Structure formats: C-alpha cells, structure tokens
Amino acid sequence: MKKVTSIILYLIILNSIVACTSLTSEAYQNAPQWDFDHQVQFIQTELAVNNYQLEIIQNNKVKFQQLSALLLRKSYSICGRYGYKLTMIKGVESVDYKKASPNLIRSNLVATLECPLDIKKKN
Secondary structure, rough: HHHHHHHHHHHHHHHHHHHHHHOOOOOOOOOOOOEOOOEEEEEEEEEEEEEEEEEEEEEEEEOHHHHHHHHHHHHHHHHHOOOOOEEEEEEEOOOOHHOOOOOOOOEEEEEEEEEEOOOOOOO
C-alpha cells in the first residue's frame, strides 16, 4: 500500500512539474507589471517585432504627468534608444477635465510603441 501511495504522489508531483515547465513567456506576456518609482501597474504587450502596446493602469492616486513620464521612460527602456514612435490610443485628458466632469472615471493610458529598426552603416 505504501508503494502505491508513493507512486501516486510521485505522478502528481511529476505532472505539476511538467505543467509548470510548459508555461512559456507568452503566458506571462499580458501579466501586469509594477513600477515602484511611480507606484502604478502597466501591461506590456508585444504586437510584432519592434512594435509594442503599453497600457498603464489608472489609479486615482497618480497624476497624469507621472503616468505620461512612465510611458516615456518605459518606451526608452524597451527600445534602448531614442527615435521611437509613440502613438496615444486612449487615456489622454484635457486640461479642464476635472471641472467639466468631476466624477469621471478615467480610462487607462494606452499607447502603441514602434521602435526604430537597426540600420547598419555601409563602409
């Protein structure tokens, strides 16, 4: 009986190890990440080679200026250099949005990022 129990336990452990190792980076691609400097969560999704979507999850404690600064900083860290193209999809607010609609629930700040292609110089 002990042998059967140990075999079943061994199979359960082996099955869980195989399940965990089969997870790829694609499973974690859309998982929210945390930025400790600005105290916000963001989601980085790779759309294609050198093309990404960044979504900064809105909370009411962080101002728009910090969210946009995080967007620029993450864009630079992803591309590794300047010259990237950042296109805002949604989440941009007007200057007087608090006066016009004080109870507005703001949407996440979403942008697409296109990194410059590496161009090799000809000798």
